[in-house]
Amino acid sequence: SAVISQxxxxxxxxxxxxxxxxxxxDSQVTMMFWYRQQPGQSLTLIATANQGSEAxxxxxxxxxxxxxxxxxxxxxxxxxxxxSPEDSSIYLCxxxxxxxxxxxxxxxxxxxxxxx
Amino acid sequence: xxxxxxxxxxxxxxEGEDFTTYCxxxxxxxxxxxxxxxxxxHPVFLIQLVKSGEVKKQKRLTFQFGxxxxxxxxxxTATQTTDVGTYFCASNAGGTSYGKLTFGQGTILTVHP
Numbered sequence: 001s002a003v004i005s006q007x008x009x010x011x012x013x014x015x016x017x018x019x020x021x022x023x024x025x026d027s028q029v030t031m032m033f034w035y036r037q038q039p040g041q042s043l044t045l046i047a048t049a050n051q052g053s054e055a056x057x058x059x060x061x062x063x064x065x066x067x068x069x070x071x072x073x074x075x076x077x078x079x080x081x082x083x084s085p086e087d088s089s090i091y092l093c094x095x096x097x098x099x100x101x102x103x104x105x106x107x108x109x110x111x112x113x114x115x116x
Numbered sequence: 117x118x119x120x121x122x123x124x125x126x127x128x129x130x131e132g133e134d135f136t137t138y139c140x141x142x143x144x145x146x147x148x149x150x151x152x153x154x155x156x157x158h159p160v161f162l163i164q165l166v167k168s169g170e171v172k173k174q175k176r177l178t179f180q181f182g183x184x185x186x187x188x189x190x191x192x193t194a195t196q197t198t199d200v201g202t203y204f205c206a207s208n209a210g211g212t213s214y215g216k217l218t219f220g221q222g223t224i225l226t227v228h229p
Binding site for chain 1: 147160161215
């Protein structure tokens with residue numbers, strides 16, 4: 001497994017502002033992902049963070065709203081831009097470990113965002 | 117993309133009773149994964165099933181993948197209060213979409229002592 005940390009763990013933000021969430025892994029990983037989990041709901045994939053190239057976004061998510069950086073194999077950031085109360089959610093990063101693409105993912109502790 | 121439907125949404129059991137959650141898809145799945153999320157926590161990987169008809173056990177947990185690879189189940193024998201949480205199935209699309217997990221809605225398990 002890997003040790004995955006996220007910063008901040010939680011934040012309360014005003015609408016119209018932006019928040020950048022950091023995800024740090026203690027080992028080099030190829031695949032990093034960003035998910036959103038709204039209160040009491042399941043997880044929805046926002047995008048795949050690709051090292052050295054632009055992130056790949058899922059349907060319903062766009063780069064202008066959720067810009068992602070992946071400067072190296074151990075770190076990624078997700079920015080939630082121009083926030084509204086509908087963005088209140090838990091944001092989780094995850095990594096896929098293993099040289100043989102086993103598929104299992106390990107999640108960070110999450111960032112609980114409240115937009116007022 | 118792949119969609120997985122999970123039932124039931126909630127399950128309340130007395131400690132010692134068994135518990136089962138089901139995951140179904142209208143399309144053939146390349147694999148199925150199961151995760152557990154404790155209240156206030158993050159999803160934790162439990163297991164992955166790949167083969168048709170596969171059955172795997174982890175202590176009191178039994179995982180099955182259907183013969184047609186369109187459904188899966190997680191069964192917990194003699195639940196304990198430590199089993200409380202939300203259980204998610206997830207499927208990993210193959211090919212160029214490998215790694216992109218689609219999660220079921222989750223089953224919230226409450227265990228009454």
